[in-house]
Amino acid sequence: MKLKAALLASVLALTTMPALAQTAMPDPLDDRSVKRLDKMEKVVRELRAIVFQGRDTGKPVVVQAAETDAQISALSDQLKDLEQTLTRLNGQNETLTHDLDVARRANDSEKARADALDQRLAALEKRLADQEAAAAAAVAAPPAAPAAPVAAANDPAAAFKSARQLLLDGDYGGAEQAFAGYVATYPDSAKAPEARYWLGETQFVREAYGDAAGNYLGAVRGWPQTSWAPDAVLKLSRSLVALKKPADACKTLDELAKRYPKAPAAVTSKAATTRAQAKCAA
Template sequence: MKLKSVLLAALLATTALPALAQTPLPEDPLDDRSAKRIERMEKVVRELRSIVFQGRDTGKPVVVQPAETDAQIASLGERLGDLEQTLQKLNGQNEALTHDLDQARRASGDQKARADALEARLAALEKKLADMDAAAQAQAQQVAAAPAAPAPAADPAAAFKSARQLLLDGDYANAETAFSAYVTAYPDNARTPEARYWLGETLFVREAYADAAGAYIGAIRGWPQTSWAPDATLKLSRALVALKKPTDACKTLDELGRRYPKAPAAIVSRAASTRVAAKCA
């Protein structure tokens, strides 16, 4: 029955085609879509005619399948496979790009941290240089503003008197310079030990204890019997206490009592307090 139905449909289609062919076409030509539909219909008709003749010649059942279905399915399968491969490749590339991007971000973070550290160090160095430059300029201004110390006079007595007057005026900086110049200019003069004593006084007042101790030692070398010698010995012991040399300070105080037993009461009293500070036995 199915075969008869198919044959009947094929015959009807073949008889209908001439009628369609004899029908006059409208004046306007068919558009592309209509032309394609007619082409598909004609193809179906040809396939049906082939089926009819095949059944007639062989006498065997004919299996009818939709035209081009298998081919379309196969084509779609191939395209789907291609798309899957392309998608896999794209996924792989995407993963590689993501990995590279992560590494680039980490590297960028490390570089930024290093740049920040270097910038901080540079800023610290620039500040240090600026502070040193400012300190140097301030010192230069102080030196330029300070009055120049008088040069030692050609007469030793006049030079000593001038330096002593600076000390009495409280100009310790220039007094130090003047007494130092006197000691250098007149190393063998009779008043040079006393000049060393007064040089020690200018340094002691300014808390330059190491330099003051050196000046006092030069002044009392030989233990001179002068009015200022006991005080120079006492100031030497006090400078040594300030320099955290209590043993040397105690030895100096012992020499003070032995070398100058008739020292003024004020010096003896200060010597006792210095012994307490030095923790002498």
């Protein structure tokens, strides 16, 4: 009760202030004083409300402290922190969006490359399938009948001439068959060694070096003194080099120089090149 009486006395005393305030002040209030006065009046009104509440209700009065400048400052700081956090999150979101766009473009590029590779692979598979089908058809087709020399059974000269003409015409396959038929039919004829030489030429052209070497060797057996013999020995050595037999090739080149010292310049020049390929001793 004493507390209530004291509060009531304070309120009544403060209520008399308006009468005093009517006295003229020597100087007008500055802004700061006005704010302080407003704040004091607010406190007085709150105190009056508290006193009347306690008097009228008889219940304990709960006084709640008004918000202070420190609380306002704290709320302002929290607001600033929230704004900074929001700014940071926006920046992170923009970064993630940019990274996502980059990843999406990279994925689109890889997909385009994969599609291009699939198309190339499909094209290659188709070409391979076509080639396999063509090869199967060639195997299934009956072999062409070998070009028999004209009057081969009765005229060796005509048979040789026919085979030679095929070679001059560029029909190496037909020439090979014709010369092989001549050698098989007329193994003891005077033209048989030369037929072997030309047969070796058709095989050398298609890189059948094993068969070519055998026919060149048969052609030069006895070291004939003919215009084609030096070239046959040279081609024999070149076939041996291709067959990875450099020692035999070097021996053949030695015989070439020994047996045909007057070989054409084209033959000796190629022989020197072949000797270097075979790494023959000087």
